[in-house]
Amino acid sequence: MNYVKKLVFVILCTLLLAACAEKDNSNASNTGDKSTTDSGTASSKNELVIAVNENFISMDPHNTGDTNSSSVQETMLEGLLGFNADGQIIKVLADDYSISEDALVYTFKLKEGVTFHDGEQFNAEAVKVNIERIMNDESLRLYSRGFSLISDVEILGDYEIKVTLKEPYGPMITRFGVAKMISPKMIKENSADIPKKPVGTGPYKFVEWVQGDHLTIENFDGYWDGGERVAKITYKPVPENGSRVAMLKAGDAQVIYPVPAQNIDELSNSKDVEVNKVPSTIAHYVSLNTYKKPLDDIKVRQAFNYAVDKDAYLKVVNAGLGLPLDSIIPSKTVYYKQQKMYEHNIEKAKELLAEAGYPDGFDIEIWGNTNSDTMKGMQFIQQQLGQIGVKVEIKSMEEGTLSDEIYGAQTPDDAKLQMWYVSWSAYASDITNATKPLFHSVSFPPNGANTAYYHNTEADQLMDEANSISDVDRQAELYEKLQEIVYQDTPWIFLGVDEVVYGVRSNVSGVLVNPTGGLDVKNAKVE
Amino acid sequence: MWKYIARRTVEMIPILIVISILTFLFIHFIPGDPARLVAGKDATLEDVENVRHELGLDKPILKQYMDYMKNLVTGELGTSLTTGLPVIDMFKTRFMPSLHLTFLSMFWATLMGLVIGVLSAINKNKWPDYFGMVTAVSGISIPGFWLGLLLIQLFSVQLGLFPTGGLDGFSSYILPSLTLGAGIMSMIARFTRSSMLETLQADFIRTGRAKGLKEHSVIVTHALRNSLISVVTVAGLQFGFLLGGSVVVETVFSFPGMGRLLIDSIAFRDYPVIQSALLLFAFEFILVNLIVDVLYTVLNPKIQLNS
Numbered sequence: 001m002n003y004v005k006k007l008v009f010v011i012l013c014t015l016l017l018a019a020c021a022e023k024d025n026s027n028a029s030n031t032g033d034k035s036t037t038d039s040g041t042a043s044s045k046n047e048l049v050i051a052v053n054e055n056f057i058s059m060d061p062h063n064t065g066d067t068n069s070s071s072v073q074e075t076m077l078e079g080l081l082g083f084n085a086d087g088q089i090i091k092v093l094a095d096d097y098s099i100s101e102d103a104l105v106y107t108f109k110l111k112e113g114v115t116f117h118d119g120e121q122f123n124a125e126a127v128k129v130n131i132e133r134i135m136n137d138e139s140l141r142l143y144s145r146g147f148s149l150i151s152d153v154e155i156l157g158d159y160e161i162k163v164t165l166k167e168p169y170g171p172m173i174t175r176f177g178v179a180k181m182i183s184p185k186m187i188k189e190n191s192a193d194i195p196k197k198p199v200g201t202g203p204y205k206f207v208e209w210v211q212g213d214h215l216t217i218e219n220f221d222g223y224w225d226g227g228e229r230v231a232k233i234t235y236k237p238v239p240e241n242g243s244r245v246a247m248l249k250a251g252d253a254q255v256i257y258p259v260p261a262q263n264i265d266e267l268s269n270s271k272d273v274e275v276n277k278v279p280s281t282i283a284h285y286v287s288l289n290t291y292k293k294p295l296d297d298i299k300v301r302q303a304f305n306y307a308v309d310k311d312a313y314l315k316v317v318n319a320g321l322g323l324p325l326d327s328i329i330p331s332k333t334v335y336y337k338q339q340k341m342y343e344h345n346i347e348k349a350k351e352l353l354a355e356a357g358y359p360d361g362f363d364i365e366i367w368g369n370t371n372s373d374t375m376k377g378m379q380f381i382q383q384q385l386g387q388i389g390v391k392v393e394i395k396s397m398e399e400g401t402l403s404d405e406i407y408g409a410q411t412p413d414d415a416k417l418q419m420w421y422v423s424w425s426a427y428a429s430d431i432t433n434a435t436k437p438l439f440h441s442v443s444f445p446p447n448g449a450n451t452a453y454y455h456n457t458e459a460d461q462l463m464d465e466a467n468s469i470s471d472v473d474r475q476a477e478l479y480e481k482l483q484e485i486v487y488q489d490t491p492w493i494f495l496g497v498d499e500v501v502y503g504v505r506s507n508v509s510g511v512l513v514n515p516t517g518g519l520d521v522k523n524a525k526v527e
Numbered sequence: 528m529w530k531y532i533a534r535r536t537v538e539m540i541p542i543l544i545v546i547s548i549l550t551f552l553f554i555h556f557i558p559g560d561p562a563r564l565v566a567g568k569d570a571t572l573e574d575v576e577n578v579r580h581e582l583g584l585d586k587p588i589l590k591q592y593m594d595y596m597k598n599l600v601t602g603e604l605g606t607s608l609t610t611g612l613p614v615i616d617m618f619k620t621r622f623m624p625s626l627h628l629t630f631l632s633m634f635w636a637t638l639m640g641l642v643i644g645v646l647s648a649i650n651k652n653k654w655p656d657y658f659g660m661v662t663a664v665s666g667i668s669i670p671g672f673w674l675g676l677l678l679i680q681l682f683s684v685q686l687g688l689f690p691t692g693g694l695d696g697f698s699s700y701i702l703p704s705l706t707l708g709a710g711i712m713s714m715i716a717r718f719t720r721s722s723m724l725e726t727l728q729a730d731f732i733r734t735g736r737a738k739g740l741k742e743h744s745v746i747v748t749h750a751l752r753n754s755l756i757s758v759v760t761v762a763g764l765q766f767g768f769l770l771g772g773s774v775v776v777e778t779v780f781s782f783p784g785m786g787r788l789l790i791d792s793i794a795f796r797d798y799p800v801i802q803s804a805l806l807l808f809a810f811e812f813i814l815v816n817l818i819v820d821v822l823y824t825v826l827n828p829k830i831q832l833n834s
Contacts, residue, residue, distance in 0.1 A: 057610050195610070240781065403563055448569075
C-alpha cells in the first residue's frame with residue numbers, strides 16, 4: 001500500500017494548493033492602496049457593478065487610446081473642457097475660454113475652489129504642470145499630438161492661463177477636452193503611479209485595480225460640483241457576450257456595455273432590465289482604391305453604391321441597429337450636413353458599369369480583419385456586388401498582418417489594397433480627425449488612413465483652411481462644402497453608422513453612453 | 528534520484544536558451560508592426576516612428592535579443608508595450624489564478640477519470656461500462672465554451688449558487704474548473720479503462736486471485752498501479768497545457784489567467800509579454816515532464832532513472 005499512501009499525499013498537497021486560492025485572492029490587489037477585494041455582488045443601494053467587454057489598459061489620461069480606459073478615467077479626472085451627451089464641447093474646469101482669430105492662442109479662465117483628491121489646489125500652476133508633462137514626457141506617445149505644437153504656456157494670474165501654438169491645429173479644442181488634469185503633486189513626486197492609480201478632481205476617486213479582474217472607485221466627498229451619486233462603482237472586464245448578459249440578468253452587474261445584438265430582444269422583454277440605444281460616431285464603409293483600375297473610374301464607384309442596399313445592410317449585418325451613413329461623417333459629428341444618398345437601384349448600377357466599359361463585371365478583392373462582424377459585412381458586400389456581375393474575393397487577415405499589408409505600401413503604386421471593409425471613429429467635436437486622415441492627400445498610407453488614395457486639390461484646400469482658423473461660421477461653410485465634394489466623388493461604399501447599445505437594471509438611473517462610446521456614470525443612482 | 532533531478536535541471540538551461548532564440552526570431556518575423564498597433568490607426572508615419580524609437584524597436588535585432596537576455600538573467604522581464612507596466616507584475620496577478628485553476632481542474636478530473644476508468648474496466652460491457660464511456664465521450668465532445676455558458680446559465684443565473692465570472696474567492700474556481708476538467712476527465716477515463724483491461728489480462732493478476740487476495744486489493748494495489756504509467760503521462764501533458772492558460776474558459780468566465788493575457792499580447796504584438804510568456808510555458812512543460820519521469824519510479828520501482 002506504499003504507493004497508495006504516496007498518491008494520497010500528492011492528492012492532499014494538490015487540494016492544499018488549490019485551497020490556497022482563496023487566501024491568495026484576498027491579497028490579490030497589485031496596485032491599490034487598500035487590500036480588500038469586496039468586488040462581488042453589489043447588493044447595497046450604494047454600489048454599482050458595470051461589466052464591459054474589454055480589459056482596461058491604462059489609467060493615465062495623457063496616454064490612453066481606448067474608450068474603456070478613458071470612460072473610467074472620466075469618473076476620476078476632469079479637463080479644462082469636456083463633452084456633453086451629444087459629444088459637443090462644454091466647459092468643465094474652465095469657466096470661460098477664447099481662441100484668437102489666427103487659431104494660435106488659447107486663453108482659459110479657470111474655476112476657483114476646486115480641489116484634487118489628494119488635497120492639492122486646482123489653479124493655473126497645476127494646469128501648467130499638466131500641459132508641460134504632456135509636452136515633455138516622450139513616453140506619452142498617444143497624446144503628444146497637438147500638445148507637441150505648443151510653443152508657450154503663460155500663467156496670466158492664479159486662475160488664468162494662456163497657451164500658444166506654433167501653428168494652427170483644428171482638433172486642439174478637442175485635445176483640451178480629452179487631456180484631463182492630474183494632481184501636480186502626483187506628477188512631480190509619483191508619476192510612475194499615474195497609469196495605475198491616478199489622482200484627479202472628479203466626482204469619484206480611485207480605490208483599487210486588480211488587472212484583468214476589476215477596478216473600483218468611490219465617491220469623492222470634496223467634489224467641487226457636489227451632487228448625489230452612487231457611493232461605489234466596480235468595473236469588470238467580461239469579454240464573453242453571453243457571460244455579460246448573464247451577469248445583467250442575475251443582477252451580478254447593474255450595467256453592461258455593450259449589449260450584444262442577438263440579446264437585445266431578450267433583454268428588452270425582461271422587466272428587470274432596460275436596453276438603451278445611442279447613435280455613435282462610428283462610421284462603417286468600404287474604402288475604394290481610386291488610384292488604380294477599375295475603381296479609378298467614378299462610374300464604377302457609383303455603380304457599387306447603387307448596387308449595395310444600405311437598409312438591408314443595417315438589417316442583415318447590424319441586426320437592424322444603426323443609421324445609414326448619409327455623408328462622409330456620422331450625423332453626431334460637428335458641422336455634419338446630410339447628403340443625397342444613393343438609392344438601391346440594380347439596373348442603374350449595371351448601366352453605369354457598362355458605360356465604364358465593364359458590361360460583364362470583373363473580379364476584385366475585399367480585405368478586412370477576422371472579427372465575425374467584419375466577416376458578415378464582407379459577405380454581404382460580396383453578395384450585393386455579385387448581383388451586378390462583380391465577383392468579390394474575401395481576404396480576411398488578422399489585425400497585425402492586415403495593418404502591415406495596408407501600411408507597408410510606401411507609395412500608391414505599391415498598394416495592393418482594392419477594397420477595405422472598415423470603420424472609423426473620432427470625437428464628435430473633432431471633425432478634423434474625422435476627415436483629414438481619410439480624405440487629405442497627405443494621408444496616403446503609410447502616413448494616414450486615406451486608403452481610398454483620394455486626391456482632390458479643392459478638398460485639400462478646404463481642409464487646410466478650416467484647420468487654420470477659429471471662426472466657427474466659416475469652418476461650418478468649409479466643412480459643408482467638403483462633404484458635398486467628397487461625397488460626390490464617392491471614394492467609398494457608404495454603409496452605416498453604429499448605434500451603441502447598453503443595458504441597465506430598472507432600478508438604476510443616470511447612466512449614459514456618449515456618441516464616442518464612453519460610459520458616463522457621474523450621476524448614476526441606484527434606487 | 529537526486530543526481531538525476533539535478534542533471535535534468537542543468538539540462539534545462541541550454542533547452543531554454545534555444546527556445547528563447549526561436550521564440551524571439553519567430554515573433555519578430557511574423558507580420559504586424561507593434562509600433563503602428565500601439566500608435567493607433569490615426570497615427571501619422573512620424574508618430575509611428577517616434578513610438579518605434581521610444582519602444583527600442585529600431586535597434587538591431589541582435590541588440591534587442593541581447594538586451595532581453597541580459598535583463599532576464601537579473602529577473603527583469605521588461606515592460607509591456609501596451610500597458611507600460613512591468614511584465615513581471617502582469618504575470619504575478621495572472622499566473623497564480625491559472626495555477627490554482629489547473630490544480631483544481633486536474634484534481635477532480637484525475638480522480639473522477641480514474642474512478643470511471645476502473646469501474647468501466649472491471650464491469651466491461653455491463654451498464655457501468657456503458658455509462659462511464661458515454662460520460663467520457665460527452666466530456667470530450669462538448670465544446671468548452673458551450674459547457675461553460677450552460678453552467679453559468681444554470682448555476683449562476685437560475686440557481687444563484689456561483690458567481691457568473693471573475694475572481695472572487697474559491698467559489699469563482701468551481702464552474703471554470705468543471706468546464707476545463709470535463710475533457711481531461713474523459714481522456715483519463717478512457718486511458719485508465721484500456722490500460723486496466725490490458726493489465727487485468729496479465730498472468731500476475733490471475734496468480735494474485737488464485738492466491739486468494741481480496742478482489743479490491745487485486746484491483747487497486749496491483750492492477751491499477753501497473754496501469755497508471757500511461758495515465759500519468761497523459762495527465763502530465765494535460766497539466767502542462769493547462770498551466771499555459773485556457774483562452775476559451777478564461778474568456779467565458781472572465782477569468783484573469785495567462786491564456787487571455789497571451790492572446791491579447793499576440794494581437795497587439797506585445798513582444799516582451801509574448802517572449803516571457805512562451806519561455807515560462809516552455810519551462811513549465813520541462814518541469815512537468817521531469818516530475819512525470821520521477822513519478823514513474825514511484826509507480827514501478829523496476830523503472831530506473833539512468834544517472
